[in-house]
Amino acid sequence: MGRLPLPRPVTYGLATPFTHPVRTLAMLLAVAFGTVAAAFAVGLTSSLTAIGTSQDPENRAAVTVTTTKATNVAPPPPPPHAHAGGSMADTYEPKVADPAKVRSAIKSQAGTGSYYGTSQAEAAVAGISGSVQVSLYEGDARSGSYEMISGHWLTGTGQVVVPTRFLEMTSTKIGDTVRVTYEKEAADLRIVGESFDTSGSELQIHADMADFASAAPSSFLVEVKSGVAADEYARKLAAVVRPLGGDATTNASSGQDGVILIMSAMAVLLTLMLVFVAGLGVLNSVVLDTRERVHDLGVCKAIGMSPRQTMSLVLASVAVIGTIGGLIGVPAGYALHGLVMPVMGRAVGTGLPSEVLDVYDPVQLLLLGLGGIMLAMLGALLPAGWAAKARTATALRTE
Numbered sequence: 001m002g003r004l005p006l007p008r009p010v011t012y013g014l015a016t017p018f019t020h021p022v023r024t025l026a027m028l029l030a031v032a033f034g035t036v037a038a039a040f041a042v043g044l045t046s047s048l049t050a051i052g053t054s055q056d057p058e059n060r061a062a063v064t065v066t067t068t069k070a071t072n073v074a075p076p077p078p079p080p081h082a083h084a085g086g087s088m089a090d091t092y093e094p095k096v097a098d099p100a101k102v103r104s105a106i107k108s109q110a111g112t113g114s115y116y117g118t119s120q121a122e123a124a125v126a127g128i129s130g131s132v133q134v135s136l137y138e139g140d141a142r143s144g145s146y147e148m149i150s151g152h153w154l155t156g157t158g159q160v161v162v163p164t165r166f167l168e169m170t171s172t173k174i175g176d177t178v179r180v181t182y183e184k185e186a187a188d189l190r191i192v193g194e195s196f197d198t199s200g201s202e203l204q205i206h207a208d209m210a211d212f213a214s215a216a217p218s219s220f221l222v223e224v225k226s227g228v229a230a231d232e233y234a235r236k237l238a239a240v241v242r243p244l245g246g247d248a249t250t251n252a253s254s255g256q257d258g259v260i261l262i263m264s265a266m267a268v269l270l271t272l273m274l275v276f277v278a279g280l281g282v283l284n285s286v287v288l289d290t291r292e293r294v295h296d297l298g299v300c301k302a303i304g305m306s307p308r309q310t311m312s313l314v315l316a317s318v319a320v321i322g323t324i325g326g327l328i329g330v331p332a333g334y335a336l337h338g339l340v341m342p343v344m345g346r347a348v349g350t351g352l353p354s355e356v357l358d359v360y361d362p363v364q365l366l367l368l369g370l371g372g373i374m375l376a377m378l379g380a381l382l383p384a385g386w387a388a389k390a391r392t393a394t395a396l397r398t399e
Contacts, residue, residue: 009300009309013316020289024321027285027376031325032332034278035372039333040340041271042368045264046359047341052260054147054196054355058118058251061144061221062230065106065115065241065248067097068218097245099216105240106220111228116141117217119209126179127170133202134182136209138217146206149351150174151193154208160189161206163197164350180205182212196353275375282318282379290314290383298392307388314384318376326372330365 001015002008017024058064099117106115117138122131137144137154145153146161151174154161160178167173177190189207197204209215224233230250238248290297297310305313338357345352 007309007312009305009313010316012300013313014320016289016293016313016317017321023285023289027282027318028321028325028328030278030281030285030379031322031372031376032329033281034275034375035326035329035368036333036336037271037274037278038371039330039365039368040336041267042364043333043337043359044267044340047337047356048260048264048267050356050359051198054353055198057144057146058221061115061251062224063222063234063237063248064251065102065220065222065237065246066218067099067102067216067246097241099218101244102220102241102246103217105237105244106222109233109237109240111224111233113223113225113228114140114143115220115222116144117209117220118144119215119218121182121215123205124181125170125205127172128166128203132166133204134180135204135206136182136212136215136217137206138209143223144221146195146197147353147355149194149196149353151191153193154206155192157208157210158187158189159192159208161193161195162191163195163204166203166205167191167194168349169203180207180211183214185212185214187211194351196350196356198348198350279375279379282376283382286314286318286380286383289317290387294387294390297387297390301390301392311384311388314387315377315380318380319373322373322376324372325376326369329372330368333368334360334365 001011004011004014006014017027103117106112118141119136119138121134121136123134125132142153148161149164151161160180162172162178170178172178172191174191174194177188179186179188187207189211195206209217222233222237224230234248234250241248297305297313300313301310337360341352341357345356
């Protein structure tokens with residue numbers, strides 16, 4: 001180490017780990033453990049954020065326009081000749097707007113950027129007992145598409161996008177054809193994509209509305225032009241569609257956002273605890289090493305070593321350990337993330353798209369690697385300060 005072109009206190013510190021190899025190994029494991037925890041937590045929180053933004057794509061639209069209007073108005077009273085014990089509440093139906101008129105109102109409304117129609121209902125699928133939830137789309141629904149695990153989103157008629165559970169339950173794959181019956185209409189649809197869907201045990205498939213003549217949009221999802229306030233746009237549009245029987249409202253944030261935020265906060269808190277424990281492991285080792293070498297430090301101080309040089313000696317003794325720990329911990333944390341995330345996906349019956357798995361970038365990995373050095377330095381900072389402040393006479397009298 002003395003042959004390196006570095007100041008003598010630094011080379012002295014770099015040689016220190018070789019004097020206690022077992023202690024050095026324990027310190028290295030502590031740094032690597034802390035780096036693994038940090039690398040895994042960064043990937044986990046990034047993946048959870050990606051999951052949160054990929055779910056409920058309908059909420060990405062600024063305004064939702066429905067063909068029915070929410071109302072608290074009581075049903076009309078029964079006619080005078082009705083039976084005294086009878087009630088018209090069960091036969092009363094609210095007014096439903098004509099989808100064509102609502103569509104026309106959206107197109108003519110100033111500030112409309114893009115829109116598409118959608119409807120949700122139950123359908124029967126060959127090979128599955130019971131009914132499944134089917135989402136039908138009218139127009140260009142790319143802005144409301146789900147993240148795709150494989151294949152692609154709907155691009156026309158005769159296509160269907162299904163979740164992972166559907167493929168497993170029906171033993172089908174992308175490119176196969178399934179028969180979907182909506183009300184009394186049946187259509188053979190080709191599977192073109194596997195969607196990332198964490199909606200739970202209920203199966204939900206996606207198809208083009210034009211495949212079923214009796215289907216009509218129950219709502220329209222609208223994107224407003226840049227610079228247009230969604231609240232103001234919804235208020236003006238509602239004034240037009242409410243007389244028709246519809247309504248327009250701005251979209252609220254998804255309820256999953258709070259769950260994702262809580263999970264991310266728990267991951268960050270747990271990581272900080274693990275990093276703190278790793279720092280204590282470094283602190284413990286450096287304190288022991290510094291106490292054992294206090295007489296040597298006193299000799300160095302007696303021949304002219306300054307407090308700053310003493311501190312650099314102690315910090316240099318952990319620099320290589322931090323570097324090696326970072327080089328070990330970052331790849332290990334990266335690999336752990338790659339193992340855990342698919343297991344989490346399988347636990348809820350779905351695969352994961354690349355947007356959820358590939359969340360690291362080179363800059364992040366570099367900073368995480370430097371984090372190993374910082375962890376080692378922070379753990380050694382306290383004993384380094386004590387060694388720098390120790391009086392020479394006191395150190396020399398200590399054996």
